[in-house]
Ligand SMILES: Nc1ncnc2c1ncn2[C@@H]1O[C@H](COP(=O)(O)OP(=O)(O)OP(=O)(O)O)[C@@H](O)[C@H]1O
């Protein structure tokens with residue numbers, strides 16, 4: 001290939017002087033410079049290819065949905081009493097629903113996920129730990145629609161309950177736990193063993209060492225991981241379509257009635273050809289992107305305010 | 311206060327691997343004992359059995375007995391956590407807690423074990439830092455992070471942290487190996503001062519250091535690679551350095567191997 005050619009076209013030293021000091025330290029090898037350039041070009045190209053779709057999506061969402069977010073009613077009103085063909089109304093019911101479900105999901109999955117990670121890193125030895133770790137791997141690979149159907153089979157078919165927001169959060173929890181476990185595990189593994197030993201050597205019991213030394217040292221990383229996992233889960237749509245149908249009104253009851261969310265709001269008007277409906281689709285999309293972006297930002301921000309000082 | 315350590319027929323294992331075999335020795339209270347020997351002969355391993363830190367490593371276990379005065383450290387009724395409060399340890403690399411201030415680092419042992427009295431804590435912080443010869447350098451920035459100190463200061467901080475829980479014995483695993491000569495001297499002076507209150511065991515690769523700070527020296531060696539390490543000779547530092555009984559000790563000290 002081209003790299004082989006580059007090698008032959010640029011003799012660096014006369015034969016025989018191989019590695020003698022006369023070769024000079026400061027001289028640049030032309031072949032190496034060319035390879036360097038090639039690698040740079042390839043890298044930038046790959047980067048550009050990766051970024052184009054991102055910018056494209058952001059750009060078109062902004063252009064098509066941006067004006068919706070500038071209207072005050074978007075942030076104050078629901079879609080109650082507004083048909084697809086009519087303009088007006090807001091997204092507050094969906095924003096609220098998405099946030100409520102995110103919080104409930106976090107409340108359920110964070111303790112389970114973090115404690116599982118603590119078990120795996122600090123206590124896990126032998127068979128049980130390997131089994132748990134394997135289970136987490138499997139859970140990571142479960143498609144969201146499968147998680148949703150599982151909860152549906154349990155909640156609706158087996159128990160005979162209604163489809164409610166809480167069922168949605170159960171499915172989301174199932175999806176979020178493995179990401180919390182994995183990210184927390186990574187962060188705990190980063191805590192140097194020397195700190196644990198230093199604490200043991202002071203006569204501090206293991207559980208206290210974990211709570212007061214290990215977890216605080218990894219704290220900001222753990223929080224960042226949780227927030228990023230939450231941002232990911234907030235956009236999941238399959239569980240919502242299966243377990244949490246759309247409604248146009250504000251609803252906050254987790255256990256009764258329907259609760260709107262941004263993904264279902266997008267899905268609702270998606271098939272309409274009318275401009276007011278399309279505007280709402282793009283507006284809701286942009287709002288969702290914005291929410292996820294804010295969570296990401298918060299994650300980075302917490303990372304900055306790490307408790308680890310130096 | 312300081313206590314005598316009696317080690318008898320100690321075998322130390324990492325899983326199935328026998329790392330050290332048949333160590334028998336006595337460490338007198340208020341004295342400094344130096345462990346010397348080539349890399350991998352088991353100095354750190356032996357040291358870590360003296361405060362039951364060895365068993366923190368998965369698969370780590372021991373045979374034999376370690377007595378602290380008349381208490382058997384490895385008796386089944388003995389709580390390893392309590393042992394570690396009595397026998398403190400300073401590690402090779404300074405390891406202050408990165409989330410804590412200088413003050414909290416020193417107070418960590420007491421605070422994490424439930425002492426809340428602020429006045430008492432402040433008192434202990436001050437005496438410990440003074441004891442570790444660090445007080446003058448840090449007294450104006452006790453609330454700054456401990457990780458912001460220089461390597462030598464961090465090591466003295468770790469010594470302060472270890473003596474803050476008021477142990478009877480202090481174990482040090484190559485405490486100066488990451489330090490410059492001046493910090494090393496500071497720590498050696500400190501060891502000389504601490505000697506009057508504590509029983510000290512120190513691992514070192516530096517012969518001059520062993521000769522300077524210790525009253526008693528123990529030479530460890532491997533018979534052959536793959537064999538467990540063993541205690542070749544232990545005795546008065548002066549005698550070990552001037553007139554060792556074993557040929558291996560003489561060779562090692564005079565730099566002929568290791
Ligand atoms: N965590 C461990 N797991 C298994 N074997 C270990 C472990 N730590 C040490 N060993 C083995 O035990 C033996 C003694 O090691 P040790 O660290 O005590 O040597 P040392 O004398 O302190 O060496 P150095 O002077 O290099 O610190 C070595 O053969 C080493 O490979």
Ligand SMILES: [Mg+2]
Pocket residue numbers: 353354355483513
């Ligand atoms: Mg060692």
